[in-house]
Amino acid sequence: MKIEILKENLKNALNITQGLTSSSLTLPILNNILLSTEKNFLKLSSTNLETGINCWVLAKIEKEGKTTIPAKLFNNFVSFLPDKKIILTVKDNILFINCENYKTQIKGINPEEFPIIPQVKDKENYLEVDIFSFIQGLNRVIEICSPNQIRPELSGVFLCFQKKLIKIVATDSFRLAEKTLFLEKEINQEYSLILPQKSARELINIFSEKKGELKIYFSPNQIFFSSLLNETFHSQVQLTSRLIEGEYPDYQEIIPKTYKTQIILHKSEFLNQLRVASLFSGKVKEVRLKIDPKMQTLEMFTQSPEIGENRSSIPGKIKGEKVEISFNYKFLIDGLLNLESQEVIFELNGEDGAAVLKSLNDPNYLYVVMPIKSG
Amino acid sequence: MKIEILKENLKNALNITQGLTSSSLTLPILNNILLSTEKNFLKLSSTNLETGINCWVLAKIEKEGKTTIPAKLFNNFVSFLPDKKIILTVKDNILFINCENYKTQIKGINPEEFPIIPQVKDKENYLEVDIFSFIQGLNRVIEICSPNQIRPELSGVFLCFQKKLIKIVATDSFRLAEKTLFLEKEINQEYSLILPQKSARELINIFSEKKGELKIYFSPNQIFFSSLLNETFHSQVQLTSRLIEGEYPDYQEIIPKTYKTQIILHKSEFLNQLRVASLFSGKVKEVRLKIDPKMQTLEMFTQSPEIGENRSSIPGKIKGEKVEISFNYKFLIDGLLNLESQEVIFELNGEDGAAVLKSLNDPNYLYVVMPIKSG
Numbered sequence: 001m002k003i004e005i006l007k008e009n010l011k012n013a014l015n016i017t018q019g020l021t022s023s024s025l026t027l028p029i030l031n032n033i034l035l036s037t038e039k040n041f042l043k044l045s046s047t048n049l050e051t052g053i054n055c056w057v058l059a060k061i062e063k064e065g066k067t068t069i070p071a072k073l074f075n076n077f078v079s080f081l082p083d084k085k086i087i088l089t090v091k092d093n094i095l096f097i098n099c100e101n102y103k104t105q106i107k108g109i110n111p112e113e114f115p116i117i118p119q120v121k122d123k124e125n126y127l128e129v130d131i132f133s134f135i136q137g138l139n140r141v142i143e144i145c146s147p148n149q150i151r152p153e154l155s156g157v158f159l160c161f162q163k164k165l166i167k168i169v170a171t172d173s174f175r176l177a178e179k180t181l182f183l184e185k186e187i188n189q190e191y192s193l194i195l196p197q198k199s200a201r202e203l204i205n206i207f208s209e210k211k212g213e214l215k216i217y218f219s220p221n222q223i224f225f226s227s228l229l230n231e232t233f234h235s236q237v238q239l240t241s242r243l244i245e246g247e248y249p250d251y252q253e254i255i256p257k258t259y260k261t262q263i264i265l266h267k268s269e270f271l272n273q274l275r276v277a278s279l280f281s282g283k284v285k286e287v288r289l290k291i292d293p294k295m296q297t298l299e300m301f302t303q304s305p306e307i308g309e310n311r312s313s314i315p316g317k318i319k320g321e322k323v324e325i326s327f328n329y330k331f332l333i334d335g336l337l338n339l340e341s342q343e344v345i346f347e348l349n350g351e352d353g354a355a356v357l358k359s360l361n362d363p364n365y366l367y368v369v370m371p372i373k374s375g
Numbered sequence: 376m377k378i379e380i381l382k383e384n385l386k387n388a389l390n391i392t393q394g395l396t397s398s399s400l401t402l403p404i405l406n407n408i409l410l411s412t413e414k415n416f417l418k419l420s421s422t423n424l425e426t427g428i429n430c431w432v433l434a435k436i437e438k439e440g441k442t443t444i445p446a447k448l449f450n451n452f453v454s455f456l457p458d459k460k461i462i463l464t465v466k467d468n469i470l471f472i473n474c475e476n477y478k479t480q481i482k483g484i485n486p487e488e489f490p491i492i493p494q495v496k497d498k499e500n501y502l503e504v505d506i507f508s509f510i511q512g513l514n515r516v517i518e519i520c521s522p523n524q525i526r527p528e529l530s531g532v533f534l535c536f537q538k539k540l541i542k543i544v545a546t547d548s549f550r551l552a553e554k555t556l557f558l559e560k561e562i563n564q565e566y567s568l569i570l571p572q573k574s575a576r577e578l579i580n581i582f583s584e585k586k587g588e589l590k591i592y593f594s595p596n597q598i599f600f601s602s603l604l605n606e607t608f609h610s611q612v613q614l615t616s617r618l619i620e621g622e623y624p625d626y627q628e629i630i631p632k633t634y635k636t637q638i639i640l641h642k643s644e645f646l647n648q649l650r651v652a653s654l655f656s657g658k659v660k661e662v663r664l665k666i667d668p669k670m671q672t673l674e675m676f677t678q679s680p681e682i683g684e685n686r687s688s689i690p691g692k693i694k695g696e697k698v699e700i701s702f703n704y705k706f707l708i709d710g711l712l713n714l715e716s717q718e719v720i721f722e723l724n725g726e727d728g729a730a731v732l733k734s735l736n737d738p739n740y741l742y743v744v745m746p747i748k749s750g
Contacts, residue, residue: 070682073654073682076654077651077654077685080647080650080651081651094683095683101687101688101689102651102685102686102687103685103686103687104651104655104683104684104685104686105683105684105685106682106683107681107682107683272455275455276452276455276456276477276479279448279451279452280479306482307445307448307481307482308469308470308479308480308481308482309479309480310452310477310478310479310480311477311478311479312476312477312478313476314476
């Protein structure tokens with residue numbers, strides 16, 4: 001192999017592919033990126049066996065070939081190079097790098113050992129979504145997935161494609177987040193699937209701050225995401241992921257359709273007081289709330305025998321019944337951080353019922369949270 | 376105790392005193408800050424038994440008293456409070472805090488258990504230095520101290536006060552840094568002492584980005600630093616430190632008075648190439664340099680049997696003999712980071728002799744580094 005490539009293009013492609021490589025002692029090839037030539041492109045591939053990424057980037061191919069190179073070392077090294085042309089040559093699985101006043105050799109591993117990354121078979125059947133909205137949707141649910149051995153279906157993000165909308169859902173059985181996205185074109189067939197959290201995280205890493213359309217291809221055990229990234233550099237990216245087997249719980253049942261108490265309050269003040277409360281809440285992370293329509297305030301109380309106690313209050317618009325209820329403060333903070341408006345709605349259903357947090361101005365995102373059962 | 380204090384003033388004073396508190400399991404009182412009243416001031420004190428800090432900050436004292444409070448919790452808590460007046464009350468070693476819509480209690484420890492922090496005895500005998508220059512001088516040597524059990528004198532910063540100058544020195548026996556500061560007034564007596572690294576670090580934490588004069592008081596086993604910080608808030612800070620016993624080595628002998636080879640080169644390019652070299656240098660961290668007056672370049676070479684190898688070169692102005700020499704790349708990087716000019720002078724004394732790094736425009740800072748002995 002002998003190619004010529006711009007440092008910036010190579011660096012961008014390495015940033016996209018490096019995320020999936022790990023420090024595997026049992027399978028050292030998984031630490032490596034596969035470099036290969038394909039027409040006028042250098043192709044970079046990485047995989048963790050569950051997820052795979054292919055990235056094609058424009059290069060001047062003088063001689064075809066391939067090898068695999070330790071990803072982290074190569075990416076670190078390239079980031080120090082001057083913004084110039086880089087000449088990459090491969091002989092006997094050693095990568096020779098020439099760039100201005102650097103002459104470097106990096107030892108590779110035989111590319112025949114590199115696992116095969118599945119390719120899209122049916123290239124005609126796909127669905128297009130706006131990258132920004134889809135990635136933002138994933139971002140607002142992903143942290144709630146639970147790495148659950150007993151219930152592996154909760155360890156991924158549930159994606160449900162129905163006619164003109166996509167539901168993006170995650171739950172750890174204590175709380176649940178649901179984002180609804182609307183599609184421009186109606187889809188013929190309905191799909192639902194569970195995407196591993198790691199694959200969702202890689203999609204976010206690759207595509208956050210990118211613009212354009214993301215093509216989604218479905219197959220029985222796999223999903224493919226593909227996009228051109230012409231804006232930033234002449235390249236194409238494809239992410240392939242296996243799906244999590246199993247039935248996602250019928251989560252719609254958990255979402256309360258009504259409420260007994262509703263309070264509208266300032267998000268930043270609510271967050272701030274929860275953070276103060278957290279300092280006094282001890283190991284159970286319990287914060288006690290008292291919401292009284294007569295007072296038009298939410299009162300917050302935490303206590304720890306070793307540390308001390310804290311009381312605070314926030315004004316709010318309250319409707320419905322008076323309620324005293326306990327939550328894990330972390331679950332409330334996580335939910336509030338996913339809401340985008342300054343004013344938030346907090347709806348409660350008695351001291352044992354599920355509560356809902358949502359933005360005042362966005363009906364398409366819901367965060368459901370269970371209280372800590374009283375005594 | 377009952378006092379009223381502005382949040383900003385309390386927060387500043389906590390930031391100054393918290394650094395010294397630790398998470399001591401054997402002596403829990405060392406996690407705490409001593410709060411006490413003194414005339415119109417709240418006094419905050421912290422200690423690690425080697426170093427002590429007192430900080431006085433303006434407050435409205437309604438009733439005198441004292442207690443000790445967990446430093447980290449109290450500082451975290453205060454940082455969340457609104458920028459308003461805070462009322463602090465102490466009853467039975469519980470601190471009651473009232474601020475706008477917060478009502479809080481924090482459990483303290485009996486102040487009688489708090490260690491005594493030594494005070495300046497001879498208040499007339501001191502020396503004044505410019506805070507900015509002194510702190511910057513400490514900053515440029517502090518990381519070189521060595522936490523050496525066998526030679527405890529190397530674990531601190533050597534301060535040598537002579538007539539119109541201060542020498543600030545640190546060494547770990549592989550390298551040595553010396554900064555010379557000039558005083559406005561000549562001092563009558565000469566002093567030299569070894570300041571523990573932790574105390575030097577606290578001085579940097581407290582006084583970096585501060586302006587004004589720092590008063591230094593000497594006593595046989597202790598040193599006191601004191602300053603008014605009126606600019607930021609109405610307060611005074613005092614740091615007391617024990618000194619490290621023992622004789623500091625006669626380091627002047629190590630500093631080469633001449634050179635066999637001199638090269639003047641670009642600092643940022645030298646740093647960048649050393650960082651690249653570090654990726655290929657393996658465990659001994661060895662980088663090989665070849666400096667040849669005929670070529671007017673510095674050539675750099677590193678190699679690791681597992682990883683690969685790297686060669687690079689930097690143009691420079693070279694005088695004297697040709698030399699091939701090996702260094703620990705980290706020692707060169709540390710030295711370069713302490714130099715302030717874009718162009719640096721690197722002077723060598725054969726493949727086994729001490730080398731010197733210095734700025735082209737600053738004769739008052741020297742960094743001496745020993746090469747890795749060849750074969």
